[in-house]
Amino acid sequence: MNYRHGYHAGNFADVLKHTALCELLRLLTAKDKKLFVLDTHAGAGGYALGEGPARRTGEAEAGIARLVAAPRAGMPSAVVRYLAAVAAYDRKFGPAADALRRYPGSPRLVRAALRPGDRFIACELHPAEALALKREFAGDRAVEVRQADGYKVLKALLPPPERRGLVLIDPPFETQDEFERLLRALRQGVRRFATGCYALWYPIKDEAAAAFAGELAAFKPLILELHLATVEPGKLAASALAVVNPPWRFEEAMREALPWIADRLGTGVRAAVFAPPANAPAPASSA
Numbered sequence: 001m002n003y004r005h006g007y008h009a010g011n012f013a014d015v016l017k018h019t020a021l022c023e024l025l026r027l028l029t030a031k032d033k034k035l036f037v038l039d040t041h042a043g044a045g046g047y048a049l050g051e052g053p054a055r056r057t058g059e060a061e062a063g064i065a066r067l068v069a070a071p072r073a074g075m076p077s078a079v080v081r082y083l084a085a086v087a088a089y090d091r092k093f094g095p096a097a098d099a100l101r102r103y104p105g106s107p108r109l110v111r112a113a114l115r116p117g118d119r120f121i122a123c124e125l126h127p128a129e130a131l132a133l134k135r136e137f138a139g140d141r142a143v144e145v146r147q148a149d150g151y152k153v154l155k156a157l158l159p160p161p162e163r164r165g166l167v168l169i170d171p172p173f174e175t176q177d178e179f180e181r182l183l184r185a186l187r188q189g190v191r192r193f194a195t196g197c198y199a200l201w202y203p204i205k206d207e208a209a210a211a212f213a214g215e216l217a218a219f220k221p222l223i224l225e226l227h228l229a230t231v232e233p234g235k236l237a238a239s240a241l242a243v244v245n246p247p248w249r250f251e252e253a254m255r256e257a258l259p260w261i262a263d264r265l266g267t268g269v270r271a272a273v274f275a276p277p278a279n280a281p282a283p284a285s286s287a
């Protein structure tokens with residue numbers, strides 16, 4: 001387990017995943033019914049941008065920093081809300097400044113959307129990251145942090161008594177079998193909790209991602225993709241979020257937000273929003 005999300009916090013993949021996550025949370029908390037949220041691979045919760053690993057890679061400069069610098073005119077409302085959540089987290093560390101000091105990981109974005117009575121469990125397996133996550137939410141009774149294998153917790157906790165839930169599965173893809181584990185987790189989840197909303201992040205590096213999208217087709221997901229224009233050796237150039245059972249109006253919001261984000265991230269960056277046809281390879285791009 002060498003992966004540390006701090007090196008990638010706020011990069012283009014986080015921008016896609018977290019814009020979608022904020023919108024899912026907004027739509028799922030619009031109804032006056034309790035919600036259960038499970039973040040199976042939660043990371044450290046929040047990340048310094050101006051120092052340490054994030055500064056070393058500079059990935060946030062080509063991601064969240066470009067959106068923060070973009071003019072607000074014409075900005076899709078899902079992006080406005082995502083940036084508001086990012087800024088609100090940063091302001092916990094001092095008055096608003098020109099550059100973001102810290103970037104919220106998925107648990108922080110979930111926490112910001114929770115209402116009294118909602119339930120949130122964040123799992124992180126790596127001891128140091130789990131400790132950081134526990135510190136991030138020390139004294140906060142609304143968040144249950146578990147140092148545990150998120151796949152096992154998913155199996156144990158579904159279906160939730162609330163009968164309404166969002167499950168984010170965001171693994172590090174360090175092992176060859178991660179696509180298989182992800183698919184197995186989704187199958188187990190849906191078998192136990194068919195009406196839950198599942199958001200699965202994955203990298204697009206080779207034909208494995210298209211094959212995975214084909215396998216997912218049976219679950220009728222909405223797939224969101226962001227493709228950078230240039231592929232730097234050893235770096236991720238495209239990533240996706242597959243959302244099973246998205247709430248009403250989520251697709252509409254993503255069709256508006258993602259092409260706008262792609263334009264702000266740079267020339268030639270492409271977004272795609274599509275439902276994969278059963279057992280057919282997913283398209284490379286179509287906004």
Ligand SMILES: C[S@@+](CC[C@H](N)C(=O)[O-])C[C@H]1O[C@@H](n2cnc3c(N)ncnc32)[C@H](O)[C@@H]1O
Binds near residue numbers: 044125129149171
């Ligand atoms: C991509 S990062 C998570 C980022 C986070 N979801 C966010 O959006 O801010 C993946 C995390 O999963 C952790 N991890 C790896 N295997 C795990 C497992 N089986 N269960 C829980 N966490 C795991 C890694 O240590 C890493 O911190």
